Amino acid sequence: MKKTAAPDFHALAEHQLRESPLRATDARIKVLASLLGAHHAQSHQDIQDTLTDMDRVTLYRALDCLTDAGLAHKIAGDDRVFRYNAGIEQHEAGDHAQQHQHGHFKCTRCARVFCIENVDEKLFAGNDGANTKSLRQQLQKVLQDALGKGFQSHDIELTIKGWCADCATKAGALKTGARKSA
Ligand SMILES: [Zn+2]
Ligand SMILES: [Zn+2]
Numbered sequence: 001m002k003k004t005a006a007p008d009f010h011a012l013a014e015h016q017l018r019e020s021p022l023r024a025t026d027a028r029i030k031v032l033a034s035l036l037g038a039h040h041a042q043s044h045q046d047i048q049d050t051l052t053d054m055d056r057v058t059l060y061r062a063l064d065c066l067t068d069a070g071l072a073h074k075i076a077g078d079d080r081v082f083r084y085n086a087g088i089e090q091h092e093a094g095d096h097a098q099q100h101q102h103g104h105f106k107c108t109r110c111a112r113v114f115c116i117e118n119v120d121e122k123l124f125a126g127n128d129g130a131n132t133k134s135l136r137q138q139l140q141k142v143l144q145d146a147l148g149k150g151f152q153s154h155d156i157e158l159t160i161k162g163w164c165a166d167c168a169t170k171a172g173a174l175k176t177g178a179r180k181s182a
Helices: 007-019 026-036 044-050 056-068 119-124 135-147 165-181
Strands: 072-076 082-086 103-107 113-116 159-162
Touching: 007 026, 026 044, 026 056, 026 082, 044 056, 044 082, 056 072, 056 082, 082 113
Parallel strands: 103 159
Antiparallel strands: 072 082, 103 113
């Protein structure tokens, strides 16, 4: 049995759509609810597998609408597959662009993509009162050292690559197994 989106995600999706300029159609609510309920970013196929009775075109359109309206964002995977997650990726360009910036973790083994929320607060923003430079300032210096004083960074996209917990566990198990048999 496939798990359907939990009712509270459905309500949340409906609420977000009603607050947005989009019309809250049944398809958009279902697609957004499945994104909201997902632990990691979803490919078309993942969503199709969850919403089996939705036709492909409707699904594509709903995803496009949600992305355009900033209720979802898409992330290009290293396997050339786009994956979607709820929430806005980055703010419109500008001085206050950093507020909603978030990073991604891409697993190099299973290609799943996870959103890392509030990267900005945790990493990029300077510590108040501390003498340490924020990562943002350090990267600005790296940029200018490398390319010249005239260069200014506005946005930094953070992608961390590695193994997700599941894959790391599997790899660890393999290694132990190999060592035993060697
Ligand atoms: Zn993985
Ligand atoms: Zn994301």
